[in-house]
Amino acid sequence: VQDFTQSLSIQSLCLSLGSISVKRTEIMSSLTIPPPPCLQKRLLVPHRYMFGPGPSNVPTRILEAGAKPVIGHMHPEIFEIMNDIKSGIRYVFQTQNKVSLAVSGTGHTAMECAIFNTVEPGDSVLVAVNGIWGERAADMAERIGARVNTIVAPPGGYLTNADIEKALSKHSPVLFFLAHGESSTGVLHPLEGIGDLCHKYNCLFLVDSVASIGGAPVYMDQQGIDILYTGSQKVLNAPPGTAPISFSERACRKVFNRTTKPVSFFLDLSWLANYWGCDDKPSRKYHHTGPVTAFYSLRESLAVLAEEGLENSWKRHQRVMLYFHAGLESMGLKLFVKDKDTRLPTVTTIVAPHGYDWKEITGYIMKTHNLEISGGLGPSVGLVLRVGLMGCNSSEANVDMVLAALRDALKHCHKSKV
Ligand code: PMP
Numbered sequence: 208v209q210d211f212t213q214s215l216s217i218q219s220l221c222l223s224l225g226s227i228s229v230k231r232t233e234i235m236s237s238l239t240i241p242p243p244p245c246l247q248k249r250l251l252v253p254h255r256y257m258f259g260p261g262p263s264n265v266p267t268r269i270l271e272a273g274a275k276p277v278i279g280h281m282h283p284e285i286f287e288i289m290n291d292i293k294s295g296i297r298y299v300f301q302t303q304n305k306v307s308l309a310v311s312g313t314g315h316t317a318m319e320c321a322i323f324n325t326v327e328p329g330d331s332v333l334v335a336v337n338g339i340w341g342e343r344a345a346d347m348a349e350r351i352g353a354r355v356n357t358i359v360a361p362p363g364g365y366l367t368n369a370d371i372e373k374a375l376s377k378h379s380p381v382l383f384f385l386a387h388g389e390s391s392t393g394v395l396h397p398l399e400g401i402g403d404l405c406h407k408y409n410c411l412f413l414v415d416s417v418a419s420i421g422g423a424p425v426y427m428d429q430q431g432i433d434i435l436y437t438g439s440q441k442v443l444n445a446p447p448g449t450a451p452i453s454f455s456e457r458a459c460r461k462v463f464n465r466t467t468k469p470v471s472f473f474l475d476l477s478w479l480a481n482y483w484g485c486d487d488k489p490s491r492k493y494h495h496t497g498p499v500t501a502f503y504s505l506r507e508s509l510a511v512l513a514e515e516g517l518e519n520s521w522k523r524h525q526r527v528m529l530y531f532h533a534g535l536e537s538m539g540l541k542l543f544v545k546d547k548d549t550r551l552p553t554v555t556t557i558v559a560p561h562g563y564d565w566k567e568i569t570g571y572i573m574k575t576h577n578l579e580i581s582g583g584l585g586p587s588v589g590l591v592l593r594v595g596l597m598g599c600n601s602s603e604a605n606v607d608m609v610l611a612a613l614r615d616a617l618k619h620c621h622k623s624k625v
Pocket of ligand 1: 261313314315316340386388389390391415416418438
C-alpha cells in the first residue's frame, strides 16, 4: 500500500511540476489514467446574481445549514429534520395530506414521481400544454405507455375551464397535468374550479408549482389539487436537489391500488412514504441514502419562508413584479404575457427586443454585470428574455439592478437596422 501511495504521489509531483522526469520503471502504479491535473487546483466558484428562471441565490443561513456534519440517513435526528420538512411542505402547500415528502432529486424527479405512481400502462392522461413543462409531462406519461392527449394554449396564453372540461369529458383521463407557473412562457395559470372539474370526471388533478410555490397563492386542499410538487432552488432559495411533493387521499387510493408496480423502484411511492414515515407501518426501511445535507438546507429554506409568512411572501413577489413591469414598460420593452392577471410574479418574460440578438444581450449582461438572465425555453426560444426574481432575490433593489443592466445592454449590443 505504501509503495502504491508513494508511486501515485511521485506521479502527481511529476504532473504538477512538469519539469521533473521520472522513469516509467520507477512508477509502480497499476493505473493507466493519472490523477487529473484540474483536480489539483483549488475549487473556484464565482459569486453571481442569479436572476434567471432558476436556480436562485442561496442565502448564507441556508448554505450554512447544508454545511453541517453528515449524519446517517436513518438516524433519529434526521427523521426529526424530515418531520420538520414534512410540516414545512404542508404549510407552503396548504395541505393536511399525510403523504407529503421531498424526493431526492430536482423538479423533474418529482414530475416523474407523480406520473409514474399515478399512471399505469394504457391509462388515459390529459396534459395542458402552456409551455415546455406540459410537453415534458406528456413525454414522461408516453414513456410509461399511457394514452396521452394534450390541450394546447397559445404561447403566453392559458386555457379556460370550458376548454379543460371539454377535453376531460372527451378523453376520460385518470390524470390531468397543469403547470401553475409556466416558467418558459411566464404564465401563472388560473387554478380556480379545475380541481372540482377533474373530480366530476373522476380524474386526479396534478399541478406543477416548481416556479410558483411561495411566490403566488396555492391552496392545495381548498383547490382540490391531488398531487402537487415543487423544487428547492427557486422561491425556496435552497440548492437544487430536493423536490417537495404531496399526494391527496384520492391520489393515494389510485397509487396504492395499482395492478402493476410503478416502473421506477427509486420513485415508488410506497417505499418513499415509508422512508418518510408517511405510512402506518411501525418501522422505516432503508430505501435509498437520503441526501442528508440537502435535507438540512431544505429544512432551513422552509423555516425562512415560514418566518416571513406565506402571505407576506406572495405580497412581496406581487409588489416587486409590478415595480419591475412598470420599469420595463417605461424603457419601451414589452411583456410577453398580455393578460396582466396571468403574469407569473416569479419569472417575467420580456418580448425579445426588436433588432437585437437575445444571446448577445444575455451574454453581455453576464460578462459586464455578472448577472444571469436567460433567453426563452421550448416554445418561447427566440421570442423572450426571462428574468427570475425569486425568494430573497425578489426586491426593488434587485429590480433596479436588472433594469440598469438591460438599459446598458440595449445601449451597447448590436442593433440591426430592421
Ligand atoms: N417545472 C417548472 C415549472 C420549472 O420551472 C422547472 C425548472 N425550470 C421544472 C419543472 C424542472 O425542474 P428541475 O430543473 O429542477 O428538474
